[in-house]
Amino acid sequence: MNFATKLSNNKFTVCAEVNPPHGTNTLEIINDLKKIKDKVDAFNVTDNSLSRMTMSPLAFSKILLDNGLEPIMHITCRDKNRLAMQSELLGAYALGIRNLLALTGDAISVGNFPDAKAVFDIDSVQLVDLISKLNKSFDLNNKGLSSRTDFLIGAAVNPNTTFVDGQILKMKKKREHGASFFQTQPIFDVDKYKKFINKIKKIKQLQNVKIICGIIILKSVKHAHFLNKKAPGIKIPERIVQDLANAKFPEKRAIEIASNIINEVKPISQGIHFANIDDYSVLAQFLNKL
Amino acid sequence: MIVTKKKSFEEVLELINEYNKIILIGCGDCATLCKTGGEEEVLELKKQLEDKGKSVVYTSVIDTACDQRLVKLEIKKFPKEYDCILSLSCGSGAQAISSLIGKPIFPATDTLYAGVTKRIGDFKKMCLLCGRCIIGEYAGICPITMCSKSLLNGPCGGSDNGKCETDPDKDCAWQLIFDRLKEQKKLHILDSYKEPKEWNIK
Numbered sequence: 262m263n264f265a266t267k268l269s270n271n272k273f274t275v276c277a278e279v280n281p282p283h284g285t286n287t288l289e290i291i292n293d294l295k296k297i298k299d300k301v302d303a304f305n306v307t308d309n310s311l312s313r314m315t316m317s318p319l320a321f322s323k324i325l326l327d328n329g330l331e332p333i334m335h336i337t338c339r340d341k342n343r344l345a346m347q348s349e350l351l352g353a354y355a356l357g358i359r360n361l362l363a364l365t366g367d368a369i370s371v372g373n374f375p376d377a378k379a380v381f382d383i384d385s386v387q388l389v390d391l392i393s394k395l396n397k398s399f400d401l402n403n404k405g406l407s408s409r410t411d412f413l414i415g416a417a418v419n420p421n422t423t424f425v426d427g428q429i430l431k432m433k434k435k436r437e438h439g440a441s442f443f444q445t446q447p448i449f450d451v452d453k454y455k456k457f458i459n460k461i462k463k464i465k466q467l468q469n470v471k472i473i474c475g476i477i478i479l480k481s482v483k484h485a486h487f488l489n490k491k492a493p494g495i496k497i498p499e500r501i502v503q504d505l506a507n508a509k510f511p512e513k514r515a516i517e518i519a520s521n522i523i524n525e526v527k528p529i530s531q532g533i534h535f536a537n538i539d540d541y542s543v544l545a546q547f548l549n550k551l
Numbered sequence: 552m553i554v555t556k557k558k559s560f561e562e563v564l565e566l567i568n569e570y571n572k573i574i575l576i577g578c579g580d581c582a583t584l585c586k587t588g589g590e591e592e593v594l595e596l597k598k599q600l601e602d603k604g605k606s607v608v609y610t611s612v613i614d615t616a617c618d619q620r621l622v623k624l625e626i627k628k629f630p631k632e633y634d635c636i637l638s639l640s641c642g643s644g645a646q647a648i649s650s651l652i653g654k655p656i657f658p659a660t661d662t663l664y665a666g667v668t669k670r671i672g673d674f675k676k677m678c679l680l681c682g683r684c685i686i687g688e689y690a691g692i693c694p695i696t697m698c699s700k701s702l703l704n705g706p707c708g709g710s711d712n713g714k715c716e717t718d719p720d721k722d723c724a725w726q727l728i729f730d731r732l733k734e735q736k737k738l739h740i741l742d743s744y745k746e747p748k749e750w751n752i753k
Contacts, residue, residue: 338700343747365707368699368717379700383747386704390744401747419708427725431705434744446708493709493716 264303264331264360265413268442268471274532276333276444276473277544278305281321283314291328293541298330300548303360305444305534308335311492312372319349323356333415334358337366342382343391343401350395354410362415362444363388363435367493386434389416393439416440418472419494420457421450433466444534446494447475449501451525458529473532476523478547479515480539482506488537516547523551552667553581553641554674555588555660560599563637566657570634573600574609575659576625576648578616578640586672587660588612588639596639596659608633616644622651664696682752688740690731695748697724703745 267274277297282290294304304325306318322332334353341349350361369379383391391401398409416435418428432443448454454474461467477495479485482505485497501518508514523533538544558566567573575593582588590612597607608630613621617640626648635655638645642662649656665678679696685703686693695701699717706725709716713726732738 365700365702368709370699370717381701382750384700384702384704385707386744387747417708422708422710423712424706424710424723424726424729427706427710427729428708430741433742434704438744493707494711496711 264333267302268413268531271531273527273530274302274473275300275548276303276305276532276534277301278307278534278536278538279321279325280307280310281316281318283316285316287316287321287324291324291330294325294330295328296541296545297548300545300551302532303331303333305333305362305536306335308337308364308366309340309372310335310367312339312367312369312374314372314374319353319356319358322353322358326357331360332358333360333362335362335364336388337364338381338383338385338388339366339369339379342380346383346388346391347395347400350392350410350412351406354395354412359411360413360415361392362417363392363440364417371491371493385416386431386438389414389435389440390438396439413442414440415442415444415473417446418443419446420448420454421446421494421496425457425460429461429464429467432461432470433464436466436470442471442473442531444473445475447477447488447536448522448526449477449495449497451522454526455529471531472529473534474526474530475534475536476519476526477537478519478535478539478543479505479511481511481515484539492537512543516543519547520551552584552665552674553643554663554666554676555582555585555641556663557587557592558659558661560596563596563657563659564600564603567605567635567637570605570655572606572608572633572635574629574633574636575600575607575611576616576636576638576640576644577610577612578644579612579614580616582616582640582644582660583612584668584671585674588616588644592639596637613640613644616640617647619647619651622647626651681748681750683749685745685748688745689728690735690737692724692728692731694724694728697722697727703748705741 306322308318318334322334325332363385365385369377392412392414395410398406418432485502488495489497505511577588577593593610613625637657637659639659645658664676665680666674667677681695699715710723715721715723
């Protein structure tokens, strides 16, 4: 059963993030992904995540498909204007890519090419709308296409921010313009996540919206500090950092922390999404026990 | 006001490396307010260049360097012999001059944005001169300029405690827009979908 079917049948889904290589050889990463293939419904292929340059997510998604792995291709507004977006999306569909995650993209300044020109010609809501148009066989100028796309459109939402009302405003627009599922930023504060889910349940336009909860298996206290400092939208509460710091075996404790979070979010989410994966073997062992 | 920043003297020197007889042109408007191209800065640059053995053959501060009517009058006063012009105005001013004469011209400033003067030398970036102005839909706060990602339909996930993910000292434009519209009881303005922006308005 593919990702879209599973999602529409309300089955619990598991996604795992993968950064394309900073080079041309994909063998090693593909071998890593194959370790978890049977436990994962789809792989999120990032688009220059944290504004750090890697192989094109379109090319890498195609390589995943060729290896029997289902991709969710990320597409951000940071590096492409509306022309490039549309041509890339038509190409992606023609190559067999069916799932997208439409994102704003991290700011240029956080990455390794801070002098690059940030594009942001359109925003993520307009990107969702653009993909919906392509799905209806129109381009952004409402001109008919010779053949249409049929993408499953995903979008992102961040329950961790203090500006939740702003997130909900945008989420409603994304939903209205064609997003069928949402992936969240990695969650560490479960109470906050629960409050967020309760809040959106009361909003008419967001009824039955499918939420896939972001999860990170931490590696160390250093990893937690790095994410808190460098990864926009991620907040690891001090009590979790302390918990790891006090643990005799931090890596083991991190797995327990992730398991506890998953157990709590599972009943109120349509899936989980493993982000910032450091070691696919660790994730493979984890998924086997899940 | 067009906000400019002085290029380093080393960069300026590198630009005019092969030339000797130089004209310096400042601007009495924005560049004077920015302290990048007024009387004082023109004289300072003159001295620095002369210390390096360059010959500054003429200096002037045009009232408004981007006004070609004034530039034309000024050009008539230029000495017959000179190698190049160094402009201490913004890019517009420099090109107002370059489009009227065939001699080489080089900028001594970098042009940053259209800004608001808070105090002398303290400017805030508020306008990117992007064409169709949309601030009426955003409580008078420009999301194109003030939001790091120029977002039109709502904040990104990096906004936290009112600050932007790119800089803990930078206000999140969307939080400002949201708060002000809430105060004005006009939050509903944000509910409608905003189409992609027309960047090339004629």
